[in-house]
Amino acid sequence: xxxxxxxxxxFTVGDSKLDPAQVVxxxxxxxxxxxxxxxxxxxxxxxxxxxxxxxIAVGNDADYALDHxxxxxxxxxxxxxxLAGTNADRVVQALRSAAAxxxxxxxxxxxxxTVSRHDFELIVNDxxxxxxxxxxxxxxxxxxxxxxxAFLGHADFKLEAQGxxxxxxxxxxxxSAK
Amino acid sequence: xxxxxxxxxxxxxxxxAEPLASEIDAFENEIExxxxxxxxxxxxxxxxxxxxxxxQRYDNGQRHDGTESRKLPFADKPTKGPGTVWxxxxxxxxxxxxxxxxxAQIEVMAELADEYSDGIAHITTRQDFQLHFIHIENxxxxxxxxxxxxxxxxEACGNAVRNVTGCPYAGVCACETFDITPYARAAMLFLLGHxxxxxxxxxxxxxxxxxxxxxxxxAYMHDIGYIAATQQGARGFKVVVGGGLGxxxxxxxxxxxxxxxxxxxxxxQAVCRIYARHGEKKNRNQARIKFLVDKWGIDKFRxxxxxxxxxxxxxxxxxxxxxxxxxxxxxxxxPGADLPATPANASENLRHWLKSxxxxxxQKGYYTATVALPLGDITAEQLRQFADIARRYTKxxxxxxxxxxxxxxxxxxxxxxxxxxxxxxxxxxxxGANNILDIVACPGTDTCKLGISSSRGLAGExxxxxxxxxxxxxxxxxxxxxxxxxxxxxxxxxxxxxxGFYGSSRTVNGIKVPHFQVVVGGQWDNNGGAYxxxxxxxxxxxxxxxxxxxxxxxxxxxxxxxxxxxxxxxxGKAPIRKLLDPLVENLPTPDVEPGLYTDWGDPRxxxxxxxxxxxxxxxxxxxxQFESTAAERMVFEAGLYxxxxxxxxxxxxxxxxxxxxxxxxxxxxxxxxxxxPAEIVAEFTERFHDSGLFADPSVGxxxxxxxxxxxxxxxxxxxxxxxxxxxxxITEAQLFIDAVHSCxxxxxxxxxxxx
Ligand code: HEM
Ligand code: SF4
Numbered sequence: 002x003x004x005x006x007x008x009x010x011x012f013t014v015g016d017s018k019l020d021p022a023q024v025v026x027x028x029x030x031x032x033x034x035x036x037x038x039x040x041x042x043x044x045x046x047x048x049x050x051x052x053x054x055x056x057i058a059v060g061n062d063a064d065y066a067l068d069h070x071x072x073x074x075x076x077x078x079x080x081x082x083x084l085a086g087t088n089a090d091r092v093v094q095a096l097r098s099a100a101a102x103x104x105x106x107x108x109x110x111x112x113x114x115t116v117s118r119h120d121f122e123l124i125v126n127d128x129x130x131x132x133x134x135x136x137x138x139x140x141x142x143x144x145x146x147x148x149x150x151a152f153l154g155h156a157d158f159k160l161e162a163q164g165x166x167x168x169x170x171x172x173x174x175x176x177s178a179k
Numbered sequence: 180x181x182x183x184x185x186x187x188x189x190x191x192x193x194x195x196a197e198p199l200a201s202e203i204d205a206f207e208n209e210i211e212x213x214x215x216x217x218x219x220x221x222x223x224x225x226x227x228x229x230x231x232x233x234x235q236r237y238d239n240g241q242r243h244d245g246t247e248s249r250k251l252p253f254a255d256k257p258t259k260g261p262g263t264v265w266x267x268x269x270x271x272x273x274x275x276x277x278x279x280x281x282x283a284q285i286e287v288m289a290e291l292a293d294e295y296s297d298g299i300a301h302i303t304t305r306q307d308f309q310l311h312f313i314h315i316e317n318x319x320x321x322x323x324x325x326x327x328x329x330x331x332x333x334e335a336c337g338n339a340v341r342n343v344t345g346c347p348y349a350g351v352c353a354c355e356t357f358d359i360t361p362y363a364r365a366a367m368l369f370l371l372g373h374x375x376x377x378x379x380x381x382x383x384x385x386x387x388x389x390x391x392x393x394x395x396x397x398a399y400m401h402d403i404g405y406i407a408a409t410q411q412g413a414r415g416f417k418v419v420v421g422g423g424l425g426x427x428x429x430x431x432x433x434x435x436x437x438x439x440x441x442x443x444x445x446x447x448q449a450v451c452r453i454y455a456r457h458g459e460k461k462n463r464n465q466a467r468i469k470f471l472v473d474k475w476g477i478d479k480f481r482x483x484x485x486x487x488x489x490x491x492x493x494x495x496x497x498x499x500x501x502x503x504x505x506x507x508x509x510x511x512x513x514p515g516a517d518l519p520a521t522p523a524n525a526s527e528n529l530r531h532w533l534k535s536x537x538x539x540x541x542q543k544g545y546y547t548a549t550v551a552l553p554l555g556d557i558t559a560e561q562l563r564q565f566a567d568i569a570r571r572y573t574k575x576x577x578x579x580x581x582x583x584x585x586x587x588x589x590x591x592x593x594x595x596x597x598x599x600x601x602x603x604x605x606x607x608x609x610x611g612a613n614n615i616l617d618i619v620a621c622p623g624t625d626t627c628k629l630g631i632s633s634s635r636g637l638a639g640e641x642x643x644x645x646x647x648x649x650x651x652x653x654x655x656x657x658x659x660x661x662x663x664x665x666x667x668x669x670x671x672x673x674x675x676x677x678x679g680f681y682g683s684s685r686t687v688n689g690i691k692v693p694h695f696q697v698v699v700g701g702q703w704d705n706n707g708g709a710y711x712x713x714x715x716x717x718x719x720x721x722x723x724x725x726x727x728x729x730x731x732x733x734x735x736x737x738x739x740x741x742x743x744x745x746x747x748x749x750x751g752k753a754p755i756r757k758l759l760d761p762l763v764e765n766l767p768t769p770d771v772e773p774g775l776y777t778d779w780g781d782p783r784x785x786x787x788x789x790x791x792x793x794x795x796x797x798x799x800x801x802x803x804q805f806e807s808t809a810a811e812r813m814v815f816e817a818g819l820y821x822x823x824x825x826x827x828x829x830x831x832x833x834x835x836x837x838x839x840x841x842x843x844x845x846x847x848x849x850x851x852x853x854x855x856p857a858e859i860v861a862e863f864t865e866r867f868h869d870s871g872l873f874a875d876p877s878v879g880x881x882x883x884x885x886x887x888x889x890x891x892x893x894x895x896x897x898x899x900x901x902x903x904x905x906x907x908x909i910t911e912a913q914l915f916i917d918a919v920h921s922c923x924x925x926x927x928x929x930x931x932x933x934x
Contacts, residue, residue, distance in 0.1 A: 006181060006294075029244070033245070033249070042237055043268075047556065050553060052560070053556075070298065070558070081181075127294055128294065168289070168563055170294075
């Protein structure tokens with residue numbers, strides 16, 4: 002199976018003191034300076050929607066966001082265009098991109114927000130490629146694990162399918178102790 | 180483009196009704212052709228607009244970062260239209276006729292918001308959906324997924340018949356004359372892609388209203404409005420034409436006090452034909468039908484319409500649709516019951532919600548529940564939860580509203596509290612529907628190329644400020660409608676609000692400052708009965724203060740039950756101006772109040788440098804250009820068939836392309852030519868071949884015409900195409916279509932079209 006259009010989201014740790022609206026300013030700087038590897042076009046601030054997509058730096062190939070979907074804050078990378086390479090490569094790419102954005106946000110707002118690198122989720126943002134079924138999990142598990150292992154540098158983690166509502170996108174949760 | 184584009188095509192094969200499925204295939208091919216530079220950029224722009232794919236801010240590749248305007252580093256590719264970058268995110272408008280939706284459709288909207296957009300679906304001020312940040316190459320897959328649940332984005336934008344809107348309470352409202360739903364549906368089916376509605380100089384917006392005095396249908400502010408009426412017990416419509424907001428608002432004028440049901444589609448068709456024929460095409464600022472009605476006067480307009488009506492060839496669809504439409508009606512899932520007593524421990528929000536969001540239906544024991552959405556936005560997860568609620572408590576009877584909300588219909592009184600709890604769990608239980616908190620805003624500077632000030636930013640700020648106190652306010656204040664447009668174009672319908680605002684910019688202390696014009700005097704009731712006028716432009720950061728001043732003054736000075744519209748009529752605009760003047764005078768410099776020089780929710784120093792060229796007026800593309808582009812596309816498709824090894828399809832498609840090209844020419848002289856190949860060939864022969872018009876020795880046109888005749892002669896004979904024969908037919912078709920173009924060019928430079 003082909004895994005494309007991955008979303009990686011690292012969850013925040015504890016109670017963030019950061020007012021998410023603050024991130025709007027930072028993201029505008031990313032756009033002005035084109036600070037990310039992918040071109041960014043604009044900032045979408047959607048904080049008025051409860052448990053919504055938060056604040057997004059929108060690009061053509063990818064988006065970066067401080068995201069609040071499902072009521073959990075986290076720093077998110079969403080790959081929109083396709084990528085070459087193996088499935089595992091694409092997992093690593095998404096995770097590294099989200100981690101880089103998390104680092105920039107932590108650096109900018111020191112002490113106000115902590116983003117875990119060990120508690121995250123991966124979503125395949127494409128229901129035709131990856132319907133939310135046990136069969137998808139069976140087919141994708143090895144590649145997802147290989148990617149996560151390459152990102153973390155060890156195999157000491159738990160990767161579980163989120164399952165649930167079949168209308169949602171296929172997603173896995175990953176937790177590691179280190 | 181998403182990796183799954185082709186997968187969706189396969190998965191949904193046979194699940195999309197015709198002609199929609201073929202139209203989407205055609206559009207996909209047009210995208211390919213444009214990438215190859217084989218379709219003119221203007222034709223492609225209007226083609227995509229008529230498929231609902233609209234431009235978005237920054238798609239000219241420029242963005243002001245607060246200091247300077249910078250070029251966004253997009254890849255160098257052909258454009259999507261004049262000055263429009265290929266890879267720039269765009270918007271897709273999805274038509275929701277009369278706002279009617281079912282849970283399966285809502286679930287698809289959720290999927291699309293997740294997979295192609297920013298996770299948000301947006302309800303517009305004309306009951307449509309919009310998805311933002313869409314890549315043009317993903318639109319065919321999106322259209323297929325919508326098509327599979329019976330939704331189209333066709334003619335959602337561009338110079339076409341736009342969404343047919345209708346009162347969201349139709350069928351359940353206690354005061355309506357009759358349910359307009361089946362007729363709005365019939366009009367939508369009849370007009371979608373109708374050949375008489377393809378050559379407009381601008382957009383054309385229809386609306387249906389079940390009664391004359393409420394606001395819901397807003398018939399008077401539409402290009403054509405239908406108000407339910409009866410005459411001696413028979414049903415029909417009062418029909419009004421030439422209304423519209425925009426920079427030059429007009430109230431529609433009465434075309435007829437009563438048009439019986441069986442006549443409303445033919446009369447509509449006649450209006451379309453008159454508008455297509457006589458409406459302005461060159462000057463877009465004068466091209467809406469309202470200007471034609473102005474120019475002629477309503478009496479002459481009426482005369483022309485009814486003369487045209489008398490000439491129309493009878494069309495079985497005038498009544499077929501009506502009969503079909505009448506069969507569909509809504510019913511309840513559960514037995515009706517009165518509302519229970521409000522529980523003693525009910526939360527404050529529930530109490531407000533019951534008062535503001537729940538309305539009894541005409542049908543005893545049933546209620547409508549309004550789901551008030553902040554700025555018309557809803558997340559994918561909320562859409563799924565809402566679909567579940569609609570299924571659990573109703574037969575999925577949902578409408579969108581022009582206030583950018585959902586209405587769930589047919590809720591039994593016995594279920595109201597359970598529905599509230601379920602909505603509450605989905606963060607959808609906001610109270611204050613249709614009151615001062617339920618602010619309507621256009622996309623504005625967030626995503627619109629024409630935005631001057633941030634309408635959504637201001638609306639968000641006002642919502643936050645009002646949320647805590649709106650229910651403590653006097654009922655008269657709670658009842659006010661606020662609508663905010665990012666510029667004078669009125670997409671939020673600010674002209675019919677109690678308090679309307681539209682964006683403008685002013686220079687203060689030598690620096691540009693975002694402002695809003697304050698508009699009062701508009702009337703929401705009586706189908707948008709009166710339009711307000713601007714009083715003064717106030718800096719956007721002073722607008723909350725302006726609202727406080729105006730509402731305070733109203734409370735103080737109003738007579739008993741006087742509503743805001745009547746109040747403004749009585750006191751006039753001068754005292755309001757006086758109240759607001761202090762907000763405009765002696766404004767602080769940037770070092771004292773830097774925030775004044777930025778817009779809501781946007782930290783960049785304010786600039787108007789991002790304003791681009793809107794696509795609201797589309798591109799005026801003649802029918803010939805569309806038809807000949809279709810012919811080109813069909814030859815291209817023939818080539819694709821050949822590539823896939825299907826020589827038979829390839830040869831046949833090449834023949835059909837020639838037919839389309841010939842038809843394009845014939846239509847220049849004869850509007851009503853049909854699709855029958857024999858008729859097209861006969862008309863082409865007489866008008867273009869025998870007359871000598873087609874023969875141009877310099878391009879060898881006479882020979883190319885024989886290619887067409889030969890192909891036609893062979894078409895009925897069961898001719899078998901080998902790869903070579905198909906190849907030949909494709910080459911010949913291309914030569915014929917090239918000759919069609921040169922014939923058109925010669926004729927156009929010689930004399931105006933149409934005999
Ligand atoms: C000169 C250009 C434009 C004019 C005159 C114009 C005018 C209008 C008017 C009067 C309405 C509303 C109400 C109605 O008729 O019921 C409307 C609807 C709307 N406009 Fe515009 N508009 C223009 C361009 C744009 C642009 C560039 C955008 C940005 C995306 C936009 C977004 C909208 C939206 C979202 C709606 C509700 C749409 C629907 O569902 O049909 N408009 N427009
Ligand atoms: S009113 Fe102006 S800013 Fe708002 S959507 Fe319409 S054109 Fe854009």
